[in-house]
Amino acid sequence: MAQSNLKEEIINFTNVLTGGQTKSKQLYFQLKNSIDKAKRIDIIVSFLMESGVRLLLKDLKQAVAKKIPIRILTGNYLNITQPSALYLIKQELNNQVDLRFYDDNTHSFHPKAYFFHYDDDREIYIGSSNISRSALTSGIEWNYRFNDLLDKDSFQQFFTTFEDLFYNHAIVITDEELYRYAKYWRKPAIIKDLEQYKTMAKFTYVITDEVGLHARPAGLLVKKAKELGAKITLACNGKTADATKIMAIMAMGVMKDMEVEVTVEGENEEAAAAKMEEFFKANL
Numbered sequence: 001m002a003q004s005n006l007k008e009e010i011i012n013f014t015n016v017l018t019g020g021q022t023k024s025k026q027l028y029f030q031l032k033n034s035i036d037k038a039k040r041i042d043i044i045v046s047f048l049m050e051s052g053v054r055l056l057l058k059d060l061k062q063a064v065a066k067k068i069p070i071r072i073l074t075g076n077y078l079n080i081t082q083p084s085a086l087y088l089i090k091q092e093l094n095n096q097v098d099l100r101f102y103d104d105n106t107h108s109f110h111p112k113a114y115f116f117h118y119d120d121d122r123e124i125y126i127g128s129s130n131i132s133r134s135a136l137t138s139g140i141e142w143n144y145r146f147n148d149l150l151d152k153d154s155f156q157q158f159f160t161t162f163e164d165l166f167y168n169h170a171i172v173i174t175d176e177e178l179y180r181y182a183k184y185w186r187k188p189a190i191i192k193d194l195e196q197y198k199t200m201a202k203f204t205y206v207i208t209d210e211v212g213l214h215a216r217p218a219g220l221l222v223k224k225a226k227e228l229g230a231k232i233t234l235a236c237n238g239k240t241a242d243a244t245k246i247m248a249i250m251a252m253g254v255m256k257d258m259e260v261e262v263t264v265e266g267e268n269e270e271a272a273a274a275k276m277e278e279f280f281k282a283n284l
Contacts, residue, residue, distance in 0.1 A: 017127070017143040021204070027129050027143050028055060028136040031114060034125075035059045040117035044073045044162055045130045046110045047080040051270035052131035053088045060089075064096045071098040073166050074131075075109040076181060083182035085131070086173060100170040101177070112143075115159060122148040124155055133270040138202060201264045201273035205280045206257060213254035215246075217283045222246045224279050230266035232276060243276075 011033070012024040023029045035041065035056075041063060063070060072089070074081055089097055102109045114125040127143030129135040148155035171177065207213060213221075225232045225243035232243035236258055241248035243262075254260060262280070264273040 015145040017125070017141070017145070019137070019139050019141045021138055021202070026137045027125065027127075027141065030145065031056070031125065031136070032059050034114070034116040034123065035063055037118060038063065038068060038116040039119060041068060041070045042115040042117075042159075042162060042166075043071070043131075044111045044113050044165070046075045046077075046112065047130050047132075048072075048074050048082065048085040048089075049130070049132035049270075050082050050084040050088060051133035051274065052136055053085045054271070054274060055133050055136055056131065057088065057092055060093060060097070064093050069098075070096070071100075071166060073100050073102060073162070073170055076101045077109055079185050083178065083185050086178050086181070090173075090175070090178065099173045100166060101173055101181075102165060102169060103171045104169045113158060113162070115162065122155060122159075124148075124158055126158065133274060134201060201269040202261060203273060203277050204259055204261050205277070205284065206259050207254055207284050208256065209284050210256055212256050212258070213249060213252070213260075213284065215250065218246050218249045220283060221249065221279065224276065228264075228272040228275060230264050230269055230272040232272070233263045233265075235261040235263070 010024075011029045013033075014024055014030070016025075017027050017030060018025050019027070036059065060070065070093075086099065089099055112127060112129050116123050123145055125143050125145045127141060129139075129141040129143055132139075135141050146155070173181075209217065222244055234241045234243055234249065234252065234254075236252055236254050239252045241252050243249070260280075262273070262276060264276060266272065
């Protein structure tokens with residue numbers, strides 16, 4: 001069984017994040033490093049999706065274990081924020097996150113910013129990414145990071161506004177408030193409309209198993225793909241295969257050190273892609 005991906009992409013530091021397939025340009029991989037170093041974390045996003053919370057969960061758990069204060073301000077407008085994302089934060093992080101809803105219906109709420117406070121400086125990522133898997137990874141999202149040592153006034157303006165919104169224009173998401181929100185939550189029309197269109201999530205993986213994608217892991221892969229229910233396609237060296245067809249997978253001839261692109265399509269493609277990527281890391 002493969003324990004790690006020996007050719008995992010090196011994450012280079014950058015302030016300009018535009019998404020796509022290069023991990024250094026994906027917001028998540030830069031946030032991951034910032035979360036690890038931070039002494040305090042503040043997040044303001046217009047909505048939270050379960051797929052994005054699951055992506056950040058391990059990193060946030062480690063921060064909570066170090067007793068790093070975390071505040072998150074999100075919106076409840078149009079029911080875009082998923083109750084499951086909120087339950088996940090409260091349950092998995094042991095109610096250690098100060099989680100609030102923006103609560104002023106006289107203004108729209110569309111900010112996306114991530115503040116990190118360190119011993120000697122502070123930084124902010126600001127741009128277009130809410131907390132969803134696609135927005136934090138390969139989706140085309142534009143975000144920019146800057147440090148308060150370079151532009152203290154601008155940072156302070158953003159942070160002062162965050163503090164005002166958090167304390168003066170928001171309500172705490174207590175268990176009772178979350179129950180109320182979840183009880184009346186309905187999948188918003190905008191999501192229902194988007195489900196008419198083809199969606200997909202992708203990731204790539206370099207095979208580390210000494211004998212490649214042979215019969216045993218191929219069989220497990222087929223079983224996993226069928227469990228997930230999404231349409232999953234493998235591509236490698238100019239060949240493609242349906243992940244539920246073992247003979248097609250074997251015919252690809254995938255060997256050690258070959259890169260496989262995995263495409264997941266369907267209503268829950270982001271969550272399915274995350275689980276499939278975990279499978280590859282554990283078995284290939």
